[in-house]
Amino acid sequence: MVNAGTPPRSGPRARSVDPRNPHFVQDVYRAYGRWHADGQAFFWEEYGHWCFAGYETVDRLLRDRRFGRQVLHVATREELGWPPRPAHLADFDAVERHSLLELEPPAHTRLRRLITKAFVARQVERLRPQINALCHALIDGFEADGQVELLSAYATPIPLTTICTLLGVPVEAGPQLLGWSHAIVKMYVLDPPMGDQIAANTAARDFAGFLRARIAEKRADPGDDLLSALIAAEDDGETLSVDELVSTVILLLNAGHEATVHQIGNAMRSILASKLDPRGLFADAEATATTVEECLRHDAPLHMFTRYALEDMELEADGTMVALKKGDRIGLLLGAANRDPRRFADPDRFDPYRTGQANVTFGAGLHFCIGAPLARIELQEALSVLFARLPGIRFAETPRYADAYHFHGLERAVLGWR
Template sequence: MTYPSTSPEAQGTPGAADAGTAPRADGPAAAFAPWSPSFVADPYPAYEELRAAGRAHWFAPTSQWLVPHHDDVSALLRDRRLGRTYLHRFSHEEFGRQAPPPEHEPFTVLNGNGLLDLEAPVHTRIRRLVAKAFTPRMVDDLAPTVRELAEGLVADLRADGGGDLLAQVAEPLPVAVIAEMLGVPPADRGLLRPWSAAITGMFELNPDEETARRAVRAAEEFSAYLRELIAARRRDPGTDLVSALIAAHDDGDVLTEQEMVSTCVLLLNAGHEATVNTTVLGWLHLLRHPAQLAALAGAGGPEDLRDAVEEMLRYDTPLQMFERWVLDDIEVGGTVIPRGSEVALLLGSANRDPARFTDPGTFDTTRPAADNRHLSFGAGLHYCLGAPLARLELTTSFHTLLRDAPGMRLAEEPQWRPGYVIRGLERLLVTW
């Protein structure tokens, strides 16, 4: 059994990749190269090496334990000895970590009050209240809006004779849906995506100080905007989610204003990143697998594409890694990982694990959803609250494009964005 170093020197080198000196690792973890463009373009051979070499690997450049196997990742996502935060049990000093710089406070307060970075009992309380507002019926009621938006965006793309599928369809659809759900006026919707992009930049490995400054500025601006929106809905409630969050109560308990702000930001960030990138990556793989594309062309409705969408989520998940703090010692494959460590749960590797999936390296849109237990939406306490909405948007947009834009093909070989944790393309140019 092995233990990692917990010295300050082993806690990563923020910004090293941006300085042109991407950190290196030794041993089996050397295959893991998240700052390498070639790795980002295709991390799956490296994942295969990691799975073959063992169940937990120390990665010194980020001071994390890499966990590549499906069963381990699935179990650790549900294991309450791990957490997205440690502050419900320990101070920074007790946990052997440095507190975030004071100048990052607008970002850390916004992020730290969101469901994704909370643990029970606070997480349980907030999720229960949010679930009273963000209901299955609300998602079902959005179906006509999603369909109308998708049809309009696809019609414009087709009228232009092609263009960037990311910028013209994949990105505006979920942002417009979230904005509609929150009650953000159409004139303000152009603000949302830039704010989200700046904030989610902090979720990449070892973000540099310029990334932090952009995230802080976006957190300040987005929070101020939402506080004004909340105040307006308090004065004049509507049928939108913000009004429902204000009204949500449970035995007299209600959400604080900060909890509402953080919830709305999380719904935008998490609620559209997966949809945008799954749309683009899904179409990339369909266009590279013409037989699969032809088989889907006759789908009668969005419901006929459910298995295909689950396969897209499994085969090339946009969220490649989910991180957890180790709150109590755990053991993975004979390796003891002590309290105070951080584990990097490799969702992309877990989704290609041959111990769980038959022929996992094959893109098969006929793979039954019942046998496709991918981890792209997480598992356990932090399972994605917006998964039903993401599935609605994905099945609707794919059905609309298949029906209204037949014969679509790639206009150029796409380039990958540099980010690894949230992985996607710079653009996807298509034509007819």
């Protein structure tokens, strides 16, 4: 039995890998290959918690109700031996406190039910023609140049414009929202420096202030948009509070933008490296959908999803018995699970034609990504339109991943077609 509080300091069940090491970040899948061969459950010393890389284990633990995104609904910080939260993160914490991603039942159940009333697949499907037109308009702006940095000129405007339009937020505010979003997500890496913490807190405060003003406007003059629908959403007499509305919109903007931008860039890398004929990959709606699902599996934008043990337990995972105490954190390695050779034949090969397609890129269980239907539409339209309009597209510079492990995406994607 291995106890999470006294992890091994050597041997196959303890690993020391600096997630900020550029060599690791540029070739995470090589590391994952070793981990799948040497042991899919291990204590990651730099993070200070157990991690799991096997597909079946990750999928199971995402659904295991003995774990949660938070633990303070069943224990106090004092009970867990945690220090008080620093005062300089008060505004950031205020936003996180009501985030759907961080809540557990019964608060999560109530909030998700209300949000789902306004944000369902059949409603976002109506956005497909608008997204398609946006993709064409963006390409119109750079097609004659023969070269483009895709992330800034294409991958970023698509989800940002879409989510702003969906929410009824002025598209002109996009650059400001983008700045706030970038600052906030820097809190989700290992040991963010003090400067990034202060910047994230300031961004959370300013973002919340901006949204409170928009919420007041929408209450006075509702429109045909998601923010108005969220304000009006009601279930058994319950509605979303202003704080819940603020946290929900920030989550939708941050998660809906950051992950999609990275996934478009990663998908281009996967497709072009495969040498497969894009005409077959995007021949029709069904082919496009399966190609996008393989892109999501092959090179996901989020590689670690953490959860807390809500009780003391003994956990069997991938042949390893692990003892966990209430409040212990675990890391579910989504990117590694998607490359598990026990689940996928030849997992490092990009193959949209493989049977038994699956991935855990959007999570599973209670916290399955509520924006997954919109993200899939954005990816299907962005990729199919791009290859249809620019059939000779290729990388003009060798793509490199940004030096960040948690959010895994390219730092630049310079493409040409002449």
